[in-house]
Amino acid sequence: MSHDLLRHRSQFPILDRTTYLISNSLGAMPRGVYDAIHDYAETWATRGVRAWEERWWMLAGHVGDEIGALMNAPKGSISTHQNVTTCQAVVASCFDFSGKRNKVVYTDMNFPSVMYFWEAQKGRGVRVHMVKTDDAITVPTERLLDAIDEQTLLVPISHIIFRSAFINDAKAIIEKAHKVGALVVLDTFQSLGTVPVDVQALDTDFACGGVLKWLCGGPGVAYLYVRPDLGNKLVPSFTGWAAHEDPFAFEIGPNRYTVPPYRFMNGTPHVPALEACRPGLKIITEVGVDRIREKSKRQTTRLIELADQHGWPVNTPRDPEQRGGTVSIDMPDSYDVCRELLKREILVDYRPKAGVRMSPHFYNTDEELETAIDAVEEILKNRQLATR
Ligand SMILES: Cc1ncc(COP(=O)(O)O)c(C=O)c1O
Numbered sequence: 001m002s003h004d005l006l007r008h009r010s011q012f013p014i015l016d017r018t019t020y021l022i023s024n025s026l027g028a029m030p031r032g033v034y035d036a037i038h039d040y041a042e043t044w045a046t047r048g049v050r051a052w053e054e055r056w057w058m059l060a061g062h063v064g065d066e067i068g069a070l071m072n073a074p075k076g077s078i079s080t081h082q083n084v085t086t087c088q089a090v091v092a093s094c095f096d097f098s099g100k101r102n103k104v105v106y107t108d109m110n111f112p113s114v115m116y117f118w119e120a121q122k123g124r125g126v127r128v129h130m131v132k133t134d135d136a137i138t139v140p141t142e143r144l145l146d147a148i149d150e151q152t153l154l155v156p157i158s159h160i161i162f163r164s165a166f167i168n169d170a171k172a173i174i175e176k177a178h179k180v181g182a183l184v185v186l187d188t189f190q191s192l193g194t195v196p197v198d199v200q201a202l203d204t205d206f207a208c209g210g211v212l213k214w215l216c217g218g219p220g221v222a223y224l225y226v227r228p229d230l231g232n233k234l235v236p237s238f239t240g241w242a243a244h245e246d247p248f249a250f251e252i253g254p255n256r257y258t259v260p261p262y263r264f265m266n267g268t269p270h271v272p273a274l275e276a277c278r279p280g281l282k283i284i285t286e287v288g289v290d291r292i293r294e295k296s297k298r299q300t301t302r303l304i305e306l307a308d309q310h311g312w313p314v315n316t317p318r319d320p321e322q323r324g325g326t327v328s329i330d331m332p333d334s335y336d337v338c339r340e341l342l343k344r345e346i347l348v349d350y351r352p353k354a355g356v357r358m359s360p361h362f363y364n365t366d367e368e369l370e371t372a373i374d375a376v377e378e379i380l381k382n383r384q385l386a387t388r
Helices: 002-011 032-047 050-069 084-092 112-119 141-147 170-179 271-287 289-310 334-343 366-387
Strands: 078-081 103-107 127-131 152-158 183-187 206-210 222-226 327-329 349-351 355-358
Touching (some): 002 271, 032 271, 050 222, 050 271, 078 084, 084 206, 084 222, 112 127, 112 152, 127 141, 152 170, 170 183, 271 289, 289 327, 334 349, 334 355, 334 366, 355 366
Parallel strands (some): 103 127, 152 183, 183 206
Antiparallel strands (some): 206 222, 327 355, 349 355
């Protein structure tokens, strides 16, 4: 089965040159992006301003649907944006935080940019309640559920924690939020493309993420799912002409909002990034997230076994059902080890409180895991010799 997935390796040039275990940060570029960018330039060069009408203006909606198909989102429910932080701003702009229901609940394991955004909304009346982790790996679900109460308006929460790959219990969080009248903004950046996500089964209110990691889509495209019944009601105040019912009428005065997904967009779309992300989406769709997940569970289990054999602490859940696609290994001098691995063309990253993150994707071989771990062993041995 895994062998079958390796069929796609030749579509990713960087896999010929490096041991690429960093898809939690930046997925490998599919070869098809060369053509996509070239075609974009050709369209611009030959069609000029007509490109807006013929292709570019509607591209955001098409790409939204392509992303949506990966998370069982109904057509037309996904708007695209430049990044997840912007998605938070779009959501925040739909609500009034001056009343009693003004609490925003998340955990200290959220991605910092999301925290920074919500912290900065305190001036608009937002009351942030941040639930703390005990072990820097997991989120205490009961504590989080207890914090979601009748005064809670929003719960912007990572589906999978970027540091540890812990999978939050999204279903329980969404159920509790709905019981008390709160809404959930599920950040699926670290799940979509490596762990199955079904926004309708979860009944999440919003979902957001970007395409540059597990979806191999490159920087510049994030997605925002809005539950369709909400989507037609909400009125984002972070808005612009893309959200207008008739943008090219250039009407004066307040926005006359169109329907989703454009209702949640604002200014001129990020066309080159939208073009560049499509080859990755196509491959992930072809491969299938269920098959990616099966392989990922097996390979992350293997990485943990190898780390255990060396006695290196692992800051990632051991139960594969609680773990996304990354294994964080906190070997001695992990920051320096990471720098050394990069020099040897073994691409991984280092995060404080996590260690070296290794993230095999469907295109990685089992041998590459051994290569990375063997290199760490050698680097540590050399360092020991040097300090003697
Ligand atoms: C869970 C999660 N959310 C958000 C981000 C990034 O946010 P933004 O798209 O605003 O840069 C990341 C990583 O880059 C992430 O891992």
